[in-house]
Amino acid sequence: MVQFNFIRCEAFGGSMSVHYKQLVRVTAPLLLLAVTLSSCGAIQPIGTTPVSPIGTAAPSPRTGVAANPSPSTPASASAPTSSAASSTAAQIDEQVVMAGIQETLDLYAEAYNENDPALLAQVVDPSNGPMKRYVRTKFENYQESIFGGQGGFSYEVTAITPHKLGFVIADVEQYGLTGKWTFREVNGRWLMSEPTRREIGKPRKVETEHFTFHMYDWTEDVNETLMQQMEQAREQVRERLGKVPDTKADVYIKPTFGVGPFTGPTTLAFYARTYQARDRIVIAAPNSYVFPFYDASAGWQADLQMTLTHEYTHLANNRSFTPIARMSDWMIEGLAEYVSDPLSAVSRGVPEAVASDEIIPIMDTSGRIDKQDLEHLTILERDVSLAYGFATTLVEFIVDRYGGLDGFWKLVQVYDKRQSLPAALQEAFGVSYEQFDREWRDWLKETY
Numbered sequence: 344m345v346q347f348n349f350i351r352c353e354a355f356g357g358s359m360s361v362h363y364k365q366l367v368r369v370t371a372p373l374l375l376l377a378v379t380l381s382s383c384g385a386i387q388p389i390g391t392t393p394v395s396p397i398g399t400a401a402p403s404p405r406t407g408v409a410a411n412p413s414p415s416t417p418a419s420a421s422a423p424t425s426s427a428a429s430s431t432a433a434q435i436d437e438q439v440v441m442a443g444i445q446e447t448l449d450l451y452a453e454a455y456n457e458n459d460p461a462l463l464a465q466v467v468d469p470s471n472g473p474m475k476r477y478v479r480t481k482f483e484n485y486q487e488s489i490f491g492g493q494g495g496f497s498y499e500v501t502a503i504t505p506h507k508l509g510f511v512i513a514d515v516e517q518y519g520l521t522g523k524w525t526f527r528e529v530n531g532r533w534l535m536s537e538p539t540r541r542e543i544g545k546p547r548k549v550e551t552e553h554f555t556f557h558m559y560d561w562t563e564d565v566n567e568t569l570m571q572q573m574e575q576a577r578e579q580v581r582e583r584l585g586k587v588p589d590t591k592a593d594v595y596i597k598p599t600f601g602v603g604p605f606t607g608p609t610t611l612a613f614y615a616r617t618y619q620a621r622d623r624i625v626i627a628a629p630n631s632y633v634f635p636f637y638d639a640s641a642g643w644q645a646d647l648q649m650t651l652t653h654e655y656t657h658l659a660n661n662r663s664f665t666p667i668a669r670m671s672d673w674m675i676e677g678l679a680e681y682v683s684d685p686l687s688a689v690s691r692g693v694p695e696a697v698a699s700d701e702i703i704p705i706m707d708t709s710g711r712i713d714k715q716d717l718e719h720l721t722i723l724e725r726d727v728s729l730a731y732g733f734a735t736t737l738v739e740f741i742v743d744r745y746g747g748l749d750g751f752w753k754l755v756q757v758y759d760k761r762q763s764l765p766a767a768l769q770e771a772f773g774v775s776y777e778q779f780d781r782e783w784r785d786w787l788k789e790t791y
């Protein structure tokens with residue numbers, strides 16, 4: 344099962360590209376949701392593929408990602424304190440609020456199980472336009488997906504934390520995964536809601552040695568952790584690539600679905616660059632609706648850490664090495680996975696695909712227009728997650744057999760000039776594309 348990765352959006356007379364890290368081990372039909380890019384002004388369902396690299400049984404309606412054996416799980420699982428609780432919030436009757444939220448969650452699940460938009464409308468704060476749109480679009484995309492109508496949804500609220508502005512953050516569980524959703528009391532009922540742009544106030548800038556963070560007080564319970572994780576990501580990229588930009592990177596902590604750059608459901612973070620503005624990394628707040636459900640024992644930090652390292656690799660690649668607009672898709676994403684996740688190829692199903700001789704080609708030479716190959720990784724219609732895995736193996740193969748990362752950059756630099764892989768392989772490594780491809784396939788069989 345895949346999510347989405349990379350959108351090239353020609354808008355505003357310029358070009359904006361957004362790099363999403365591919366979520367792995369996603370087994371959720373709910374992830375078959377539209378990713379929209381507001382700057383395009385249109386909703387674009389992005390390539391989704393019902394193939395799970397970890398061989399899940401029947402598809403089950405789960406939201407979010409499964410446990411991830413992250414090499415670097417911060418010690419503390421997420422446990423937002425209630426320091427932000429207002430005096431009013433502190434006085435709320437926890438049992439009553441949890442019962443109210445559970446009632447809303449039951450309705451929400453029933454709306455999905457019965458494919459009933461009228462029920463769905465009852466669970467959302469009617470005064471919050473973006474939230475209504477978010478919930479409805481997510482619902483419609485699910486129902487229209489191949490998983491639509493299967494039913495089996497249920498949610499359970501397991502804890503609540505009073506937050507600012509009368510909101511409550513609820514720990515919501517589904518099939519063993521946890522999400523943090525915000526609710527507000529509206530006419531005696533606890534509904535899915537988030538603060539509006541006006542309520543949330545203005546962002547503030549926090550300058551650190553390596554970053555300029557743009558954040559809101561709304562997310563003050565996680566801001567510090569996210570800043571540390573970003574620093575850790577930079578350090579990991581520095582260790583693996585040998586250099587990172589001296590210049591500060593802009594990082595936006597997106598507080599809610601409706602505030603900040605547009606993101607679709609199940610977004611952890613992404614890297615975006617435009618010709619008009621500096622590139623930046625956007626992180627979805629873990630307490631917002633777009634952040635995917637996670638394994639509570641690992642905490643929300645685990646998947647996010649790898650994603651931030653992946654996104655910062657794009658930034659470092661673009662600023663300190665070769666502009667990513669001049670690179671092939673597999674080079675960009677393969678490198679980001681190589682740096683951020685040592686298990687990428689395995690967790691994305693490469694061993695199974697190699698065993699069954701379903702290797703995604705580097706270049707699709709069949710002549711078809713919609714190329715199914717690693718050079719078009721980010722616009723593939725299917726097997727996108729697997730393609731990320733194979734892209735990672737290409738980087739590993741070059742590192743192993745063609746002179747380490749120096750060899751990789753040598754190829755990238757020649758490719759930058761030639762914009763042709765066969766020509767670049769010949770010039771950089773003195774091999775034909777056919778020979779390189781054969782060697783890579785042999786190496787895959789030996790290695791995976």
Ligand SMILES: [Zn+2]
Binds near residue numbers: 362363365653676679
């Ligand atoms: Zn990426």
